Amino acid sequence: MRLCTFHLARFSKGCSRHCNRTEKEKAMPEIAIKENVLGGEQFCAMCGGFMASHLGPDLFMEGTMQLVCRDCGREYAPHLVSLLDLGASMVHSS
Numbered sequence: 853m854r855l856c857t858f859h860l861a862r863f864s865k866g867c868s869r870h871c872n873r874t875e876k877e878k879a880m881p882e883i884a885i886k887e888n889v890l891g892g893e894q895f896c897a898m899c900g901g902f903m904a905s906h907l908g909p910d911l912f913m914e915g916t917m918q919l920v921c922r923d924c925g926r927e928y929a930p931h932l933v934s935l936l937d938l939g940a941s942m943v944h945s946s
């Protein structure tokens with residue numbers, strides 16, 4: 853894995869904007885929004901943290917039905933988290 857100096861300095865955060873070349877080489881988890889049909893108490897696939905999930909759109913590891921918590925989502929797929937938040941606010945306001 854090749855890292856730019858900025859990435860080495862910051863290591864896990866804030867790199868993607870600065871070294872696009874290494875972005876694909878990083879072991880970035882693939883996160884997707886899927887329908888959570890189980891709900892209830894789950895464990896995050898990434899950090900193993902306990903989370904109370906709800907029915908409806910949620911974050912999952914791509915290709916699996918393993919939930920990803922919002923903290924990990926914000927870390928690895930902030931755009932997906934904002935999409936979910938946007939969707940939630942639209943549901944509540946209607």
Ligand SMILES: [Zn+2]
Pocket residue numbers: 896897898899900901920921922923924925
């Ligand atoms: Zn997590």
